[in-house]
Every structure is written in structure tokens, then in C-alpha cells.
Amino acid sequence: MVDDISPPAVRSASARIETVLGPQSFADVYRAEMPLLARFVMKHGASPQEAADAAHEAFAQAYEVWDNIRHPSRWLRTVASRVYFRAKLREDLPGELPSSHTEFHLPSNIELSDQEREVYGALAELPPRQRQVMAWYYDWYTVPEIAEVLKITEDAVRQNLCRARAALKARQSQRGGA
Template sequence: MTTPDPHTRTAKATSATDAEFTEFYRASVKPLVAFLILQGATLAEAADVAQETMTKAYQRWETLDHPHAWTRRVASREFIRQRVNQPETPTDPLPHSPLLRTGDIEGWELTQDLVRALATLTPRQRQVMAWMLTGHTPAEIAQELGLTDGAVRQQVYLARRTISTRLEGRP
């Protein structure tokens, strides 16, 4: 009776892990970039943070139970860390991003208006709304951000009120 070669078993396991991560990466990196843009990142900032986050995810892949939530949490925290440590400088208006196009011009215009409206929110409100707009519940957001459910709901309320006021003048 022969014992299986541990190196062969490891190579097969690594190959399966790589394939699994590759599938996750391809399905998740663009939505992660869009998630960061909703929080106020430029396309370049969002792409950099997303890539760094995916590198960390690959290094921890075997231990991640909820990789989608983990990557959003890590990317969101890293983006905020970079913004806090970066002095504010005036910039040109947001460029139109092909990442956020919905296919029809009206949907695209609404998305651009929403992104501009999100830019007027406080950083916490933008962060909470980015989580909401990517399909998370207030309870999930509270858990991910270390807030109370009530605090999340209050931020959503204030953000929606600000966005609604901002979009009222829109035809």
C-alpha cells in the first residue's frame, strides 16, 4: 500500500484554492471598486484599495468565512484610513465613470446625480449608504462597522433626507 505524496496533495489543494479565489476575485473586484466610489473614493483610489484588499484576501483565503463582507470591511476601513491621513485638496468635479453606467442614459444620469449627492454627505453617512446601496441591512451594517442598529438607521435617515433635498431640483 502506498501513501499519497503530501506534495501532490498540497499542489492539488493549492490549485483548487487558486481557482476558487480567482472566481471570487473576478466576480467581486468591480463591485468592490464601485462600493468604494460610493463612499467618495476616486476611481484610482478605489482601484488601489480594492487591489490591496484582494491581495490580503488571497493571503488569508483559507481562513475567510465570509469573503464578501470581509473585503468590504477591510477596503472601507483602508479607504477611511487613507482619507484621514491625507490633507484635503480641492479637486475637479467627479469624472463620468463607465463603472457606474447602467446601460440606459436616464439610469446613468440618475446614477451620476446620486454619486454627486453622496459626495455632499458626511463621511459616516457616505459609508453607511454605500453599504445600504450594495444590499446590506442596517443590522449587518451595524455589525460590520461596530455601531448600534439605531445609529445606522439614524445615519440612513439623515443621508436620505439630504439626498432627497439634493435631488428635488432634478427633472
């Protein structure tokens, strides 16, 4: 059951790593950010393997330009989500519509609580743009930051957040949640 559809009120130090021209080493950011990045991609509907592949590819690209990255967390999420969506586009055969419900597999190397499994399952049922906005929101990005990264208006971000929250609440109500 999804008990809370908004992120926790307190930001953990490891939830978001922001640096200016790399005061943190690539290795330190990799250790802290890799599991968070994989989960971020899973919030977009990726399987654990797809998420790990996209996260690894994002870090591989980051390594090449590490000294020029101002905001590693944002940069990695942007690249990883693009890698995932490009891979999904290549997978989709012409004439076939993607499934509205992505088959959801639990990762073998990331332990998820029952609540996290429920949240990922609920996110997988949202339309793609709402899922994308919620993924950024759950990773502590503000409406203006999400709008900038996704290249949409702040009003569009707010509208997608509102619709996604309503859909998640409706899903929770259907499942007997409070």
C-alpha cells in the same frame, strides 16, 4: 437625476457573494466582486483610482488568508473601506480641513449610467458617516449587518439612513426631480 434613493427591490446573484470557507475560488470571487468592490469604495467618496487601489489592496490581503474568510463580500468591503480611509488620513495635511465636496471623477474602466453618476455625486455631498452607511446599504447589507461591521448601534444606522435619505431627497427636489 436620482430617480430612486433606495436599492433595487430584487437582489442580483452577483450583488453579494457569501460563502462559508471558500466554496468559490479566489479567482471566481475576484472576477465577480472586483467591479462591485471598486464601486462600493467610490460610494464612500473615493475617485476611481483610489477605489481601484483600495479594492486591489483588499484582494491582496484576502489572498493571504483566503481559506479563513467566511464572508468574502463583507470582508473585502470592510478591508477596502479601511484601506481607503487610512490613505485619506495620510493625505490630509495637519491644519487643513477636508473639502466638503470631493472632486468627482468618472472612471475610465467602469461605465456608469447617468443615474449612477448622479447617485455618486449625491453621496459625495453627504457627511462621512451617512455616506458610509448608505454605501453598505446600497450594497444590500441589513441594518444589523451594517451596525456590526461599523461597530455602531442599529439605532445609529437607522438614524444615519434616515438623515441621508432626507438629504438625498432634498438634493433631488432642489434639482427639480420628482
